[in-house]
Amino acid sequence: MDKPPVLSPDASRTVPAAPERKPLTKKELAADHPTWCPGCGDFSVLALYFKLIEKRRLWQEKITTISGIGCSSRFPYFVQSYGAHYIHGRSLAFASGVALSRPDLHVFVFGGDGDLFSIGGNHFTHTARKNIKLTCVAMDNWVYGLTKKQTSPTSPLGFKSKTDVWGAVDYPINPVKQALAAGATFVARTTHSNPNHVMQMMEAAMDHDGFSFIECLSECVEFYEGAFDAANPRKGGVFNTVPATHDVTNEVAAYKLADEPFPGYFGIFYQVQRPTKGAREAELIAAAREKLKGLKDWQILQKTFEKMQ
Numbered sequence: 387m388d389k390p391p392v393l394s395p396d397a398s399r400t401v402p403a404a405p406e407r408k409p410l411t412k413k414e415l416a417a418d419h420p421t422w423c424p425g426c427g428d429f430s431v432l433a434l435y436f437k438l439i440e441k442r443r444l445w446q447e448k449i450t451t452i453s454g455i456g457c458s459s460r461f462p463y464f465v466q467s468y469g470a471h472y473i474h475g476r477s478l479a480f481a482s483g484v485a486l487s488r489p490d491l492h493v494f495v496f497g498g499d500g501d502l503f504s505i506g507g508n509h510f511t512h513t514a515r516k517n518i519k520l521t522c523v524a525m526d527n528w529v530y531g532l533t534k535k536q537t538s539p540t541s542p543l544g545f546k547s548k549t550d551v552w553g554a555v556d557y558p559i560n561p562v563k564q565a566l567a568a569g570a571t572f573v574a575r576t577t578h579s580n581p582n583h584v585m586q587m588m589e590a591a592m593d594h595d596g597f598s599f600i601e602c603l604s605e606c607v608e609f610y611e612g613a614f615d616a617a618n619p620r621k622g623g624v625f626n627t628v629p630a631t632h633d634v635t636n637e638v639a640a641y642k643l644a645d646e647p648f649p650g651y652f653g654i655f656y657q658v659q660r661p662t663k664g665a666r667e668a669e670l671i672a673a674a675r676e677k678l679k680g681l682k683d684w685q686i687l688q689k690t691f692e693k694m695q
């Protein structure tokens with residue numbers, strides 16, 4: 387009781403690899419056979435997550451995989467690590483609690499465009515502005531896949547779905563602009579059809595000390611086939627990376643870049659260092675502890691009760 391556990395941010399997030407401990411393999415990480423449709427873009431995001439864990443020598447007890455509800459949100463089922471398949475739209479609220487109380491963990495959130503920007507839109511905004519240290523990957527397929535083809539917040543105008551039989555009439559949101567406006571300190575964009583690039587973005591996001599957001603185009607072959615062909619050179623499209631001259635600390639420049647019509651650019655749009663909510667709170671806690679130095683927990687409690695009388 388005398389010594390509460392000290393959870394220092396960053397200190398133990400990357401566990402020094404014990405020499406006798408081999409990196410986890412895909413075989414050890416795969417929990418279940420993914421139930422996605424053959425050809426779904428989500429397969430490649432999962433495969434690259436396994437690769438990331440193996441390459442960066444992360445251990446099961448140091449990662450948490452969290453999602454909401456949707457095809458993409460089935461993600462944690464397929465990963466042999468701690469995690470939660472949480473309520474629709476609430477993955478970031480749950481993940482915030484995990485990240486703040488266990489700063490030694492890598493917290494990864496995977497979710498769909500509906501999960502993160504419709505029902506979960508407010509949680510997205512607030513997690514970004516609080517700069518909570520976690521990585522959020524939006525597996526954007528421009529449709530509600532799990533519920534079989536409704537218009538999502540990223541569906542383009544004119545998209546015909548069960549909720550817009552004559553074509554979508556609402557202007558879509560742009561996830562990169564949304565993240566920038568919300569205050570995310572790392573904002574990137576990639577596509578499932580370029581595995582090396584997905585891997586690069588995931589590594590950079592994981593290393594960022596703050597809220598890192600990746601929009602990852604992930605095709606729904608069942609309900610929006612061909613949606614991202616224009617971004618895939620193998621299908622006659624173009625894959626343009628963020629120009630080398632782009633200043634990633636320039637928010638206005640990032641916004642302008644994100645405003646380019648589809649297929650737009652891929653890469654890191656924005657990255658700045660700002661204290662995280664966890665770090666600010668750790669400072670407050672340390673200052674309070676300093677003031678109460680030498681007192682036992684029961685004495686602190688007694689003092690508080692006395693003040694309340």
Ligand SMILES: Cc1ncc(C[n+]2csc(CCOP(=O)(O)OP(=O)(O)O)c2C)c(N)n1
Nearest residue numbers: 455456457458474498499500501530531532
């Ligand atoms: C509170 C609540 N509202 C609605 C639903 C129904 N629902 C489940 S998944 C989903 C949307 C899924 O779309 P998206 O997040 O884009 O994921 P995808 O399936 O496309 O990967 C909806 C509306 C639900 N499960 N819970």
Ligand code: SF4
Nearest residue numbers: 423426457531606607
């Ligand atoms: S419905 Fe679409 S998003 Fe869902 S598993 Fe099938 S292809 Fe993937």
Ligand SMILES: [Mg+2]
Nearest residue numbers: 498499529530
């Ligand atoms: Mg979707």
